[in-house]
Amino acid sequence: MKSNIKMRLLSKVFQPLITIPKNAKIKSTEVTCKSQKLLLECGLIRPTSSGLFAILPLAQRAMDKLERHICKHIEAAGAQRISLSSLTPASLWDKSGRLQEMGPELMKATDRHGKQYVLAPTHEEAITDLLADVGPLSYKQLPLILYQISSKFRDEHRPKHGLLRARHFTMMDAYSHHASEDCVLNTYERISRAYRDIFEGLGLKVYRVEAPSGAMGGSLSHEWQAVAEAGEDSLTICQRCQHAGLEAKCPRCGGEGEVVSSIEVGHTFVLNTRYSSPLGACYTDAQGARPPLRAACYGVGGSRLLAACVEAGGRWPRGVAPYSALLVPPKEGSKEWQQLGWSAVEQVYSQLSVLPTLRDDVIVDDRCDMTIGKRLMQANRMGYPYVVVMGKAALESPPRYELVCESSTQLLTMPELLKTIDTIDHGNMAAEKVTA
């Protein structure tokens, strides 16, 4: 099995598969939803402690892709990426009043000098303090939109549903600062459109729902709810006008609503001066006065979104699948195996890698002691967008391969197969362009 090309091999992937018996008794804190079960069984995540998880290589690849997807859309809306420390001085939270308001939900730490910190679940205090510290921005520099993607912490009373309610999670959080309320609302709508593009690009059905602002404060807020069976939230969708809300009757047309389960994947808030006033962040206006900055903030849960993707459908959304394509070579000792040899596998691998949308994104299921059927079963469970099988027809001239995708199986020559994948991927990208 000497090879001159470097193939990615499934046998080398750190993916500890576990089996949960069908009728096993499950404690309330354990496996309670589809995404968690799948992520655990497929060796994508591993619980390490209550509400804490290790993200394993395949899930990390998906998460990296998801982050790039989010960055692309949020930066197109004008946001600049930064990185703030997870440790934020407790004194800031005291100034904003949230040290008391959020109380036991905040994860806290103390350093050797006795100084207290909050392991931040969100960064309104930190970002406002940063803007107060650099001194007043000029009104000409506004609006300013900053964002980050980082670990967040929340001391959940009862962590459950795997990544959906964990104590450590990934979040994209953006903060926009403005001179006028009009500008706040304009930017708020622009970022809302970016949110829609993010979710549509993942093939998720997500509704923007007006919500109470809670401990965050401010004047207006929306929850972004993805329709999903295992969701612990619910929303009402009007049968007549599709308006989504939290109330039973449609406030827009009075129509009857249908209640569906959902996962909150994002939350956006118009904060105005809720944080800039107590923390002293202002700007210089045209007359030289220094009024407080007006702000809005935007959060998208990274690990939650990943779980929602898994929860929503059988296959990974094309853009975030850990690998776009899986190549399944013949079973060891079979006629195909003997006649084709390993070099044929390498050849197919390089042919697939020619497609720009598959470059560095094909993996070979080289566990060839297993039958093709068994490997296909696991592949379906994992939900790779494309599975290419080297079966009996690979011996024909020209050779043909099975392409399993979008719940159909076709027997195709290599040029046909590449064309099919290219057409599907092109369609996906065109679809994303239209929404942008």
Ligand SMILES: [Zn+2]
């Ligand atoms: Zn309605």
